[in-house]
Amino acid sequence: MTAKKPTIDDVARQSAVARTTVSRVLNGGPNVREEVRERVWEAVRALNYRVNPQARSLAGGQSRTLALILASDLEAQPNSFYASALELGALRECLALGFQLMARPVPQDAPDRRRRVLEVMSVQRCQGVILTPPFADDASLIEDIRREGGHVALISPGGAGRNLADGVGIDDEAGGHDIARHLIQLGHRRFGFISGIVGHLSAEQRFDGLMRALGEAGLAAESVQVARGDFTFRSGIEQARRMLEQSSAPTALICANDDMAAGALSSAHALGLDIPGQVSITGFDDTPVSEIVWPPLSTVHQPLKDMGQAAVRALAGRVSGASRDAPWRFSSLPHQVVVRGSTRAAP
Amino acid sequence: MTAKKPTIDDVARQSAVARTTVSRVLNGGPNVREEVRERVWEAVRALNYRVNPQARSLAGGQSRTLALILASDLEAQPNSFYASALELGALRECLALGFQLMARPVPQDAPDRRRRVLEVMSVQRCQGVILTPPFADDASLIEDIRREGGHVALISPGGAGRNLADGVGIDDEAGGHDIARHLIQLGHRRFGFISGIVGHLSAEQRFDGLMRALGEAGLAAESVQVARGDFTFRSGIEQARRMLEQSSAPTALICANDDMAAGALSSAHALGLDIPGQVSITGFDDTPVSEIVWPPLSTVHQPLKDMGQAAVRALAGRVSGASRDAPWRFSSLPHQVVVRGSTRAAP
DNA sequence: CCGAATGTTGGAAGCGCTTCCAATGAGAGG
DNA sequence: CCTCTCATTGGAAGCGCTTCCAACATTCGG
Structure with missing residues (x-):
């Protein structure tokens, strides 16, 4: 159908270095001479090479996949603007950081909601989960996700969640x-x-x-x-x-x-x-x-897109280990009263 | 952090068969005795085994990933209900069929919109793309996706698209x-x-x-x-x-x-x-x-959720090869006039 | 009862990548 | 001039799975 996609070995051959070195360059690793680094990038461009995320995940043991759990009653109110805005913000940041995002609407009153959430860990092998209210304050859910090896970030935690994971929201x-x-x-x-x-x-x-x-x-x-x-x-x-x-x-x-x-x-x-x-x-x-x-x-x-974005950033930090041991951090974003036509002096 | 996840080899050992056989059972392949098949499923349950989709993709050369391209001007109008409904329908069917879905909002008037769409092929290695209007009638985009090895399904194609790929929509x-x-x-x-x-x-x-x-x-x-x-x-x-x-x-x-x-x-x-x-x-x-x-x-x-679902189904059929050589098929779904309060007899 | 056809199973080679570890080269210190 | 570091590079072993192919078992027609 289409010409076979170039692999890292093709790049290695083209730039006359070992596969290891190419990997290093691709991942911004240290200890590569500037000259070699450039040679590799050139080969990458020439071959129009793209890393295969599946292979990278498998080898690295890192799926670079995040999940966004949206509380919603699917039938009654399909994804609202609220959810869409969060998703959009998260999506953008994922794109920028090289993560995948899976959005998962979960009815908040489904008896198997916990299983539905945990499934993103076991089946999709997500590394991190963004929880929106009311899931954001479900302490035992957060714990379960951790037990499965996942990181957690919270959108608008109101109580318990505040001290259990990174969070973002307004006051x-x-x-x-x-x-x-x-x-x-x-x-x-x-x-x-x-x-x-x-x-x-x-x-x-x-x-x-x-x-x-x-x-x-x-x-x-x-x-x-x-x-x-x-x-x-x-x-x-x-x-x-x-x-x-x-x-x-x-x-x-x-x-x-x-x-x-x-x-x-x-x-x-x-x-x-x-x-x-x-x-x-x-x-x-x-x-x-x-x-x-x-x-x-x-x-x-409420800056929903920024909130989605911030949540992804927090998660990415934890996943990459950059902020491994930092204490949970809640970032409070500014809100603003917007006056339109539905309010006026009392009759 | 968490106990290591069981692999296919663990299942093979547990059920005393070769890895190959387990793979066969998992994928519903033929030529396995009923007794063995059951033994394997039992081991799967006992170990709570889940296939690793990354490994499967890599080995099988099939990512089982689909993309949904949504035309949208991100800033002006974040994902509308229209887009959400399509996404929801598509998402459900993907879940049922074991596919991943990546939603990608692409501004319809961005100069690099074509690149943005094709990126889901080269970077995310999607096997199929769902195009919504106005992309659904962009013949050369469809061609480009095919050139990258992807299958295409169209939501509401109006003209050219009708004869270029599977489609779904109302009349x-x-x-x-x-x-x-x-x-x-x-x-x-x-x-x-x-x-x-x-x-x-x-x-x-x-x-x-x-x-x-x-x-x-x-x-x-x-x-x-x-x-x-x-x-x-x-x-x-x-x-x-x-x-x-x-x-x-x-x-x-x-x-x-x-x-x-x-x-x-x-x-x-x-x-x-x-x-x-x-x-x-x-x-x-x-x-x-x-x-x-x-x-x-x-x-x-317009039955948007059903349309998203149908598009995924069409794509899944092509990807799996089940409908490899079938002619392009447009499925027309029923529409319905819904009378509410905004219409009345002319003054 | 025999060879061929068919059904069932296992061995082993990758898929494309990361990463551990060994090897090499080149300055630095003595 | 010779070790000792440290920066740089490459070799090779997997990650967990699919799949080709060979091996063996079973069945069937004659």
């Missing part, structure tokens, strides 16, 4: 605080909060931040009512309707992510409410969803 | 026809069509279908004005505004995908128009976007 508490303060400053006094699933600790911190903002403004804890959603658009619709149908409904709905805020928006529209005239609604994440809906959502921007 | 012409007829039956007589990028042939067929529906209803070609978008939300906003601001604006906007329809919705809202009271808007694809916006979009459902 969710501050994010929740900031968006709440935005609403308080607009004069709102009756709030509704639509939370995410149990176990998604970083999202719960957003609520903590909201409560702190309330306290700082001298508002009672009773000024906010809480409904539990599950991050899906549909749950946003349902919980928002419940709250909005009440006699003294909140004037501001704070949602733990954009999808639920979009659902809340739908419910408000369906009830004939004017947004933001009668009710303000906020999201969280600043995914494209927040721009697509009408009115566009005021939300908290 | 886009009929889809365009059906959604147009829906609008015509509602009494609309002035239409606006927001198209996709040049070269996205399957989307152009949607327009052909629209024109046919017009003709069948005895309406003049002049009853529809066309604006060129690029499938992004933003382009939907812009093109819709232009059309809606005119003195005799269309009463129905037909968009070539959901994202642009969402943009059109935004523009209509911004102009203070009532939807669907004053203007009806339709999308195409039936991605989650169409449910998230308000009012939810009437659109044409």
Whole structure:
């Protein structure tokens, strides 16, 4: 079909050195004369040689493969923008660092979710796993992955995870605080909060931040009512309707992510409410969803692509041994309140 | 870190046969006594053995890796729901068939897009590539992939691709026809069509279908004005505004995908128009976007997950040689008009 | 009952790469 | 001038698997 691909031996022959030396050059090893190094690179170019990653993995005992575990209910909500953005950031960094990335959507409530995650270790021989919430705070899962010989990096760990592996995320508490303060400053006094699933600790911190903002403004804890959603658009619709149908409904709905805020928006529209005239609604994440809906959502921007990228970088460091014994490190990335059209002064 | 993983030799020893025999059993080869076969499987279970895909690839000369090329402008519109749905379907089938999948977003207007695509062949050693529009109709790209020894499957080829490789998609012409007829039956007589990028042939067929529906209803070609978008939300906003601001604006906007329809919705809202009271808007694809916006979009459902799955299946057949010499086959999947809240009788 | 055909098994040679270790050459120190 | 280092290079042994081919066992037709 096609001419056989050149191998490292072809390069060795062409540049008149031993295979070992070529390998050294390819991997940036030390102890090769500059002249030889150049000669080898030249041969590589001339032959259009590419290392065979399979062979390299086999020989080196390193698969250079990372897995990204995405919590998702496949049917209900296929990969959301949230997941896509993380994946994209991770993918890019993998490309740059010469790693492979396998994205794996795993339903968070599947009884065999643990097995599904561990399978990437045993079957795909991944060297590292990126865990997103709520998996990011599953201490025993992290332990299991380690037992299989894998490294772990966490996206937005909220609690346990924080001390168990490298992590990356924003300060969710501050994010929740900031968006709440935005609403308080607009004069709102009756709030509704639509939370995410149990176990998604970083999202719960957003609520903590909201409560702190309330306290700082001298508002009672009773000024906010809480409904539990599950991050899906549909749950946003349902919980928002419940709250909005009440006699003294909140004037501001704070949602733990954009999808639920979009659902809340739908419910408000369906009830004939004017947004933001009668009710303000906020999201969280600043995914494209927040721009697509009408009115566009005021939300908290989370640098998802950077987070995916940072997670890969952390993993790559551990895998290569560069940061072998360094203590777990959580890198906190900046967040930002983005004000769009879904919030306005309280009626 | 962890106990060394068992190898095929461990299984061979444990079941008292030669490595060759174990390999045969593992790969479902012929000529093994039932009794031996069982003995081997038992040893596999006992040792919790998993084949090492890297070693298998190297020895077999088959990487069992497929690539999914997604056209996307990374910055403007990170992986949309469209891409995610395809990826999910493909991923599942790969898992089932024992293939690896690498998703690769490639900007459709990057000058080095061809190189970026071909890189999955040379660097990742993929055996097959799934091309989505507009790459799906790039005859010379298909040829290049073949030259590198890869197989090709196409998602929604519209023209050239149809006769160059296996393909899967819906009947886009009929889809365009059906959604147009829906609008015509509602009494609309002035239409606006927001198209996709040049070269996205399957989307152009949607327009052909629209024109046919017009003709069948005895309406003049002049009853529809066309604006060129690029499938992004933003382009939907812009093109819709232009059309809606005119003195005799269309009463129905037909968009070539959901994202642009969402943009059109935004523009209509911004102009203070009532939807669907004053203007009806339709999308195409039936991605989650169409449910998230308000009012939810009437659109044409495209079974994206099934399409991703079918593409992988086609590729797997070619790779394994099962369908080596079969003629290229286009499988047409059913589409369906989904009526939601964004369409109503013409004012 | 015999040779041929067919079914079943094992031996061994790689696939393309990394890496341990030995070998070589060349300055440095005495 | 002669060891002793250390930088540089090459030889060779695998990594875990597939697969070609030879060896042996079994079956069948005549």
